[in-house]
Amino acid sequence: MFLCVRLLLFLNKLSMMKRTTIKDLAQYLSLSTSTISRALLNDKNIHADTKNRVIEAAQKLGYKPNVTALNLKYGKTKSIGFVVPEMTTPFSSKVLQGVHNILYPLGYKVIILQSDEDPLRERENLLLLESFNVDGIIINLCHETHNQEIYQEIIQRGTPLVFFDRIPQNTLDVSKVLVDDHIKASLMIEHLISCGRTKIVHLMGPSTVRNSVERAGGYQRILTKHNLYDAQLMVKTNGVGFDDGRIAAKKLLDNKVQFDSIFAFTDTLAIGAMNYLQEQGIKVPEEIAIASFSGTEFSVNVYPQLTSVEQPLTKMGESAATLLIEKIKDDSSPSRTIILDAKLVYRASTLGKAL
Amino acid sequence: MFLCVRLLLFLNKLSMMKRTTIKDLAQYLSLSTSTISRALLNDKNIHADTKNRVIEAAQKLGYKPNVTALNLKYGKTKSIGFVVPEMTTPFSSKVLQGVHNILYPLGYKVIILQSDEDPLRERENLLLLESFNVDGIIINLCHETHNQEIYQEIIQRGTPLVFFDRIPQNTLDVSKVLVDDHIKASLMIEHLISCGRTKIVHLMGPSTVRNSVERAGGYQRILTKHNLYDAQLMVKTNGVGFDDGRIAAKKLLDNKVQFDSIFAFTDTLAIGAMNYLQEQGIKVPEEIAIASFSGTEFSVNVYPQLTSVEQPLTKMGESAATLLIEKIKDDSSPSRTIILDAKLVYRASTLGKAL
DNA sequence: TGATACTCTGGGAACGTTCCCAAGATATTG
DNA sequence: CAATATCTTGGGAACGTTCCCAGAGTATCA
Known part of the structure; x- marks a missing residue:
């Protein structure tokens, strides 16, 4: 009963704030943030009872980890860009579906941009995605040579690029997926x-x-x-x-x-x-x-x-996503080309x- | 000449690291991070010369602001979710284009999820977007009543929801856009x-x-x-x-x-x-x-x-995005319904x- | 019994930014 | 010339999290 009142008071206080954080849990349970973190991350250095108390409290207070904080900490945005000439025919949608199949389960978000078959627009899209700090980009380009240097630069600055369907000239050492x-x-x-x-x-x-x-x-x-x-x-x-x-x-x-x-x-x-x-x-x-x-x-x-x-469009998207993950995990991994059967x-x- | 060598040394040191930050600039120019920040944000409390030096150095070292840090600071992810029954016909693509028209210039990213006409999938999508901490969600639903409570809960937990095309029952006080x-x-x-x-x-x-x-x-x-x-x-x-x-x-x-x-x-x-x-x-x-x-x-x-x-599908997307921005800016702003002419x-x- | 190992917890730095506060330097005023 | 205003800068907390380090308490060992 006493606990219940305490919870209500706390919840009331919280309702003013945006969101339950690890600090709120720490305060509520009179523990340190370190301990809360350990409980939530299944760390072995924690007493079983403490862990249960934390998990229960997290449930009660509706705690949800703040992904932005995590992203900052780990230097990733857990998002990738998908750049296509257009999205209004099912072609890109089908490929996208494949990309989703691989990336959503891994916690990645996919940001889609359309180039309208315009290399200038494509260039803007790539720079926009770079400014978004995406972890990588999957692209179907709209002109083979026009943005060649941009691809190079973006890769050099640390954002891996994977191509599908329409790929750039061979001078560029990149992963790609295509059909014969x-x-x-x-x-x-x-x-x-x-x-x-x-x-x-x-x-x-x-x-x-x-x-x-x-x-x-x-x-x-x-x-x-x-x-x-x-x-x-x-x-x-x-x-x-x-x-x-x-x-x-x-x-x-x-x-x-x-x-x-x-x-x-x-x-x-x-x-x-x-x-x-x-x-x-x-x-x-x-x-x-x-x-x-x-x-x-x-x-x-x-x-x-x-x-x-x-x-096999969905497969094409899945392959591209897989190649991208390889590059994100280790940007010095060798580039691969996947040729699918049609x-x-x-x-x-x-x-x-x-x- | 001396400066040039100094730059090269610094660049070399940086190349080991992932990315130029405000701290790197501060160190390079022997200034504080506060000053760098002020220069980059066009603050008036800064000497014109200093500002120019900073901007020049930022250019040289290829500084790009880290959006994740900003997002953490301001408690926003600058991303919104777009949930549709399907993306393989041009219907959703057209609406999406309108959404992009409004949101990309404002620096928002759009994350697209397909529900495949399945209310359970739709529910998962909404929860996934919530776990991504999106600032808001635009949705075309696939079943009028099935997820009614989820919409309510999500809104209550602080993520604004705007509906288009297929909208929920009137009992829900939300912004929406439709045709007659x-x-x-x-x-x-x-x-x-x-x-x-x-x-x-x-x-x-x-x-x-x-x-x-x-x-x-x-x-x-x-x-x-x-x-x-x-x-x-x-x-x-x-x-x-x-x-x-x-x-x-x-x-x-x-x-x-x-x-x-x-x-x-x-x-x-x-x-x-x-x-x-x-x-x-x-x-x-x-x-x-x-x-x-x-x-x-x-x-x-x-x-x-x-x-x-x-x-007017593109218009529909633009309207939905506009309504969502209203809610994101001020979550207590009154819900609006926009009826478009077909x-x-x-x-x-x-x-x-x-x- | 004293030394050592193990269990559990707290403190605090770090990720990259903004912005409040303080303070030194210079200019302006009476 | 002293007092005050203005300009310019630096220090450091904060956003939410993880994780290293340290340390208190308890168990184990010779």
């Missing part, structure tokens, strides 16, 4: 050819990023091998959004380019093009077959469903027979 | 009727959230007014994903329900249903017209383009003439 773009693109072109297509358009991504060049390389290699390569069918787009695909398709039709299929750098490009073609009354896949390179659920949520190279999934957009 | 679901749904039904549709299906969202009920209410009111209401056309779905729309459409066809149009709770439901119908050879909009309630770019990136109630945009999915 060249081979998978090649296989997809073989598939289109095996479906009887001969005039295959490639909607190529920005030539400032490696994947784009790799996939275009696979496309070109196979078509050349089959004597089907036609430079006019290689279409450069400005970006990788729905609109860019739409615009590219319109340009092809306007220029009366003859083609019977499209292989697009991303699912957004593919869908944008497909929508435009359908709006013009063109049948997919009968007149034009369409294939993409992606891994999001978009491919099965359009009509007709899209044949595509399905990248699989080709054939769906209605290429499987209907050609006219 | 009932009226906009009503207007959309009027539109379908004016297009000559009489058998309008409603793919209703989960009945555990307010919007869902509101939109269904608008649907029912207008149809009743026109003597067109038919309970069999009100379809409850399990979730709001593409699949749920697909399943609902399949069920309607399997049960040979007669209908000439669909009004869906979200664009994902609408698109899922539309894809299934098209796969079954049904023409949209000629045989079935489709309308949705959303605000993402999905509506213009499908074929045919979707008529929909376009919510506009109806008519597109091909309803505009083609009915057969």
Whole structure:
């Protein structure tokens, strides 16, 4: 009864303050902060009874450790940055999910920034994250060479950087995770050819990023091998959004380019093009077959469903997070490159027979 | 020259350490930390020369303030949580963009958590954010009543909560931002009727959230007014994903329900249903017209383009962030509700003439 | 019995900053 | 010239925590 009144008085006093700290517990139990800390950290140098009393009191007073104090003490923020060209398509979201899978259980927070496919914006994002003192950064970049020195500087100043999907030039010694773009693109072109297509358009991504060049390389290699390569069918787009695909398709039709299929750098490009073609009354896949390179659920949520190279996006995020943790734990650990396997999934957009 | 050597020696010494602090500057310039602090904070009680020397040295040694120390001092983490049912459709991304617009310039970090439409997960997310000591939380909930007490408790323990889109019951005194679901749904039904549709299906969202009920209410009111209401056309779905729309459409066809149009709770439901119908050879909009309630770019990136109630999603995020800042600044400030205007945009999915 | 080992607890520095207080130096005033 | 105001700086506490060091008390040993 006496104890109860004492608790109430104490709680009342506390309610004025923001939050129960270790000092409050120390005062309440007439112990030192050292002892409280030991009790809460399961230190062996403490009497079992004392420990129980502390734990009970912590429960009663609603004690929660102050992570900021811990972070200051250990010189970490337990937060990491995630920088992507955009977050409005499921691509980045899927990767993010993988990142979360690894990092949240470890107590890390993830701070997301979008570069809007703008290298300047990307640069600002990186500097902002640095000013936030993040412990590391996972990034999908939007231009291969533009911010090269910034990456270098940031790493040198002590913030590890891990790249995924679009990676920087090889001169930079960093951990990264990617898929074998060249081979998978090649296989997809073989598939289109095996479906009887001969005039295959490639909607190529920005030539400032490696994947784009790799996939275009696979496309070109196979078509050349089959004597089907036609430079006019290689279409450069400005970006990788729905609109860019739409615009590219319109340009092809306007220029009366003859083609019977499209292989697009991303699912957004593919869908944008497909929508435009359908709006013009063109049948997919009968007149034009369409294939993409992606891994999001978009491919099965359009009509007709899209044949595509399905990248293991969540796995990609998990791998990137794992590589980052390696670097955070020991910044002199060697950089690693993880190459993930992507699989080709054939769906209605290429499987209907050609006219 | 002498100074230069001195700098190099100092830099060399620093390179062993993690980071330049105010103390390093103090030592380097033979000043006190107080003076350094004053110089860096533009305090007026400092000699202009001293200030310049400090700023110059800070530049040279690459000084960056330690935010964690600041956070500890001021009892804030300068971070807020963003809890959403999912992040893989552009809905949440769009809102997030608005949140970023307001919060990043103010130096806040945003931590995103997905509840996967699971109230238990949502609860865990909230507690996790609380353990991160976030200064506030913006949330789109996934079940109206399930976590009611948790919201209450979290607010009581001092973390302000702001709701958007799906909001909790009125018994909770909180800030929130929403659109007028009932009226906009009503207007959309009027539109379908004016297009000559009489058998309008409603793919209703989960009945555990307010919007869902509101939109269904608008649907029912207008149809009743026109003597067109038919309970069999009100379809409850399990979730709001593409699949749920697909399943609902399949069920309607399997049960040979007669209908000439669909009004869906979200664009994902609408698109899922539309894809299934098209796969079954049904023409949209000629045989079935489709309308949705959303605000993402999905509506213009499908074929045919979707008529929909376009919510100002980015604005929604900005409003929520603004309301949250109010609460963070002064937790006794009165709760506010912001009701945003959504506009109806008519597109091909309803505009083609009915057969 | 005296020396030694073990158990448990308290004191206080440290993480990086801000900011209050005090104080020395200089300028201003009557 | 003494008194006072102004400018500029340094000292040190505080934010919440961990952890090293020291020391009091008790148990163990020869």
